[in-house]
Amino acid sequence: MDSTTIRELPAMTTDATEQAQEDMALIARGEEIDLPWRRLRVLLDHRLVEITSRVLLGGPLAGSHTSISWTDEGMRFMRQTS
Incomplete structure (x- = not known):
């Protein structure tokens, strides 16, 4: 396997999806x-989400200031699950 290959994650269960929404x-x-x-x-x-660290x-x-923010994928996830 090539080191740049990203493995696909299994879909989240219903409970995991609800927890992700809350988080x-x-x-x-x-x-x-x-x-x-x-x-x-x-x-x-x-x-x-992504972690951003600005100096x-x-x-x-x-x-420095570190923050956690939604990604575009996170915004789509929240729209789909709302």
Whole structure:
């Protein structure tokens, strides 16, 4: 298998889909701080969210800021399951 090949994940069960919806809503509200890694990993594996780390240079806001945001795939997922 080529190292660039991405394996397809099995479809989520009904329970997993409901949990993913709840977790996506947490992220939308900015409440992802309490999201356990194992559940965040499911969202990442299914490409529903991405982690972004920006670096801010200079001034009082210097440093880095990490955030979790929905991907285009995540937006489609939420529209399909609503």
